[in-house]
Amino acid sequence: MTDSIAWEEPFCGEGNNCFRLGTDDKGNAYIAIAGAEEHHLTDSREALRTLILDIKAGKADHLL
Numbered sequence: 001m002t003d004s005i006a007w008e009e010p011f012c013g014e015g016n017n018c019f020r021l022g023t024d025d026k027g028n029a030y031i032a033i034a035g036a037e038e039h040h041l042t043d044s045r046e047a048l049r050t051l052i053l054d055i056k057a058g059k060a061d062h063l064l
Helices: 045-056
Strands: 018-023 028-033 039-044
Touching: 018 045, 028 045, 039 045
Parallel strands: none
Antiparallel strands: 018 028, 028 039
């Protein structure tokens, strides 16, 4: 089981599920659907950083 996760406020689209990002004090990062945080994806903070930077750079625009 995971120690304490510090969840950020949800990121929501219009009428869509809201995603939450979180971190813990062990260097892990988490992504979950708001309200279902117990079913999260886990990776390193560096992986989350890379994901966010790649999204900001437009590398996921083809999914829109």
